[in-house]
Amino acid sequence: MRFSFWPAPSQPFDDVLELATHVEATGWDGIWYADHFMPNAEDTSTPWPEAWITLAALGARVPRVRLGTLVAGNTYRHPAVLAKMATTLDHITDGRVVLGLGSGWQENEHQQYGIPFYTVSERLKRLDEACQVIRALFSEEKSSFDGVYYQLDKASLEPKPVQKPMPLLIGGGGERVTLKITAKYADEWNVWGTVDTLRHKMRILDQHCADVGRDPESIKRTAVALLFMSEDEAFLEKMRSANLQQAAIIGTPAEVRDIAAEYEAAGVDELIVPDFTLGPKAQKIATLDTFIRDVAGR
Numbered sequence: 001m002r003f004s005f006w007p008a009p010s011q012p013f014d015d016v017l018e019l020a021t022h023v024e025a026t027g028w029d030g031i032w033y034a035d036h037f038m039p040n041a042e043d044t045s046t047p048w049p050e051a052w053i054t055l056a057a058l059g060a061r062v063p064r065v066r067l068g069t070l071v072a073g074n075t076y077r078h079p080a081v082l083a084k085m086a087t088t089l090d091h092i093t094d095g096r097v098v099l100g101l102g103s104g105w106q107e108n109e110h111q112q113y114g115i116p117f118y119t120v121s122e123r124l125k126r127l128d129e130a131c132q133v134i135r136a137l138f139s140e141e142k143s144s145f146d147g148v149y150y151q152l153d154k155a156s157l158e159p160k161p162v163q164k165p166m167p168l169l170i171g172g173g174g175e176r177v178t179l180k181i182t183a184k185y186a187d188e189w190n191v192w193g194t195v196d197t198l199r200h201k202m203r204i205l206d207q208h209c210a211d212v213g214r215d216p217e218s219i220k221r222t223a224v225a226l227l228f229m230s231e232d233e234a235f236l237e238k239m240r241s242a243n244l245q246q247a248a249i250i251g252t253p254a255e256v257r258d259i260a261a262e263y264e265a266a267g268v269d270e271l272i273v274p275d276f277t278l279g280p281k282a283q284k285i286a287t288l289d290t291f292i293r294d295v296a297g298r
Helices: 013-025 051-061 079-092 107-113 120-139 178-185 195-212 233-241 253-266 281-295
Strands: 002-006 030-033 066-069 097-102 143-146 151-155 168-171 188-192 220-224 226-229 248-251 270-274
Touching (some): 002 013, 002 281, 013 051, 097 120, 120 178, 168 178, 178 195, 195 253
Parallel strands (some): 030 066, 066 097, 226 248
C-alpha cells in the first residue's frame, strides 16, 4: 500500500516545500494538494495559494514522489485547459502527475469569484463530459467532441503526457452518479472514509464497474482520514469521544498500524494523511516520521 501526504493549503509555501522535501526523503509515496481558492468558512481572509501553481513549484524541486490534486474542481477550468495544465506538469516532473478531478462543491468561492455553481445534477453532468474531453485529448491526435457543455473542434494536445495514460482520479463518494462516472473513466478513485465506509463504497463501485463492463481491479482505490496519533491515552480518548465531522484514524502508533492494515485488507491501495491535525511544523515532522517508520514500516 502507498502512503501519501497532504499539506494544508493555508501554510506558507516555504513550509510546504520543507515538508514535501522531508516526506520525499523519508520514504513517502506522494504529495496531494487541495484545489480551492479560499477556506470553506465565513472568514475567507486566510492566505490560500492556488493548487496547480503550487504543485508545479513542488514538482520542479522535489523528486520521485507522485503529485496530484485532491481534487481539481471541474467548474473552475475548461477541461481542455486543465488537460493542458496537467500534461505540462507531467513533463516538468518526468511523469509523476495524477489528475485528480471532482464535480466541485465549495459554494463560497464560486459566489465570490462569479463562477457559475449550477445544481448538483448539472455539476455531475459536466464532470462526466469533462472526463470524456480529457481522455480524448490525452490519447487522440485530434479530438472532436460535441457535448451539451463542452465542445472540441479537431483539438490537439501536444505534447501528450509522459505517462501513457496519465492517471485520472475521480474524487467523491456519491453512490448513484459519482461512482458510476468513476467506473466509466477513472484510473484511480478517492474518498474520505473509515474502513467500513471504504468497504461499503467499494462494493457499490464494483457493481458500477460490472454494469459498464469494466474490470474493478483496474481502478486503484485511495482513502483519506484525519490522523490523531499519540501515546497520550487521555488525548486519544478525548478524540474518540469528540464529534468529528470527518473520518479519522485515532490511536497509538501500534493501533494506527493495525488500522492501516485494515484499510489495506479492505482493498485500499493508497492511504493519504492530511497534516491538518498534526500541530506546529516540528510536531508535524515528528508525527510523520513516526508514521512512516512505525506504521508504514519504512
